[in-house]
Amino acid sequence: MGWLSEALGSSIGKKFVMGFTGIGLILFLIFHLVGNFTLYGGPEAFNGYVHTLDIVKPIIRVIEVGLGLVFIFHIYNGIKLWWENKKARPNDYKISAKSKNTTFFSRTMIQTGSIVFIFLVLHLATFWWLFNFSGEPHEKGDAYYAIVVEWFQIPWYAIFYVIAVILLGFHLNHGFQSAFQTFGWNHKKYFPFIQKLGTVYAVIMALGFASFPIYFLFFYGGN
Numbered sequence: 001m002g003w004l005s006e007a008l009g010s011s012i013g014k015k016f017v018m019g020f021t022g023i024g025l026i027l028f029l030i031f032h033l034v035g036n037f038t039l040y041g042g043p044e045a046f047n048g049y050v051h052t053l054d055i056v057k058p059i060i061r062v063i064e065v066g067l068g069l070v071f072i073f074h075i076y077n078g079i080k081l082w083w084e085n086k087k088a089r090p091n092d093y094k095i096s097a098k099s100k101n102t103t104f105f106s107r108t109m110i111q112t113g114s115i116v117f118i119f120l121v122l123h124l125a126t127f128w129w130l131f132n133f134s135g136e137p138h139e140k141g142d143a144y145y146a147i148v149v150e151w152f153q154i155p156w157y158a159i160f161y162v163i164a165v166i167l168l169g170f171h172l173n174h175g176f177q178s179a180f181q182t183f184g185w186n187h188k189k190y191f192p193f194i195q196k197l198g199t200v201y202a203v204i205m206a207l208g209f210a211s212f213p214i215y216f217l218f219f220y221g222g223n
């Protein structure tokens with residue numbers, strides 16, 4: 001297995017890990033956003049959706065472990081890549097970083113990624129924990145929706161969500177095209193399309209996820 005860790009530890013290997021795990025996370029976010037849209041259908045629709053997920057809980061658990069590993073690899077590799085790049089150009093960073101190959105989004109991946117990470121820890125410690133381990137929802141049967149409403153009516157929590165998912169959009173805007181580039185799908189003719197597709201994807205994710213805290217904080221009148 002020495003060859004494997006050596007290959008993954010090389011610079012291009014790390015980029016491949018970022019690309020693969022990044023694409024896994026891109027797909028996960030699409031499913032997550034679509035599922036969350038049931039919140040707009042009211043308590044019955046959302047609780048029904050969560051109960052459906054409950055039926056296939058063993059499968060969900062396997063997916064969660066996979067997702068956890070993907071996140072860990074993605075973050076660990078991202079920090080290492082960032083650190084190696086920083087070491088490679090310590091002093092002329094400000095000048096070379098703004099060369100024509102970089103954008104605001106690519107230069108801020110470590111910052112936007114770090115905020116998204118803090119968001120994720122908070123998100124899992126609240127929603128995911130309460131949904132899975134508080135015991136409460138299972139007793140009441142229909143409390144999932146109520147948990148979401150309760151948390152999103154806390155202003156700092158809802159506003160932090162909005163800021164974090166906008167930064168997630170920045171992160172995805174560069175991450176999407178970067179993953180494609182790593183796999184060599186950067187043909188002159190098609191790459192501008194990939195870049196546009198990445199931006200469309202990032203904007204949909206940011207606006208879609210931001211819509212929930214905004215709705216429950218400002219527009220929700222009770223069901």
Ligand code: HEM
Pocket residue numbers: 032036050053064067116120123127128131132148161165168209210212213
């Ligand atoms: C802002 C709107 C969002 C809402 C309303 C929301 C809601 C939820 C809920 C209710 C759960 C628990 C599901 C369950 O265990 O049955 C959950 C889990 C999770 N969320 Fe979110 N989420 C949002 C945004 C995000 C974002 C932007 C990310 C990633 C950056 C994310 C990543 C996750 C992960 C990794 C889990 C655990 C895996 C799972 O059980 O599906 N969520 N979310």
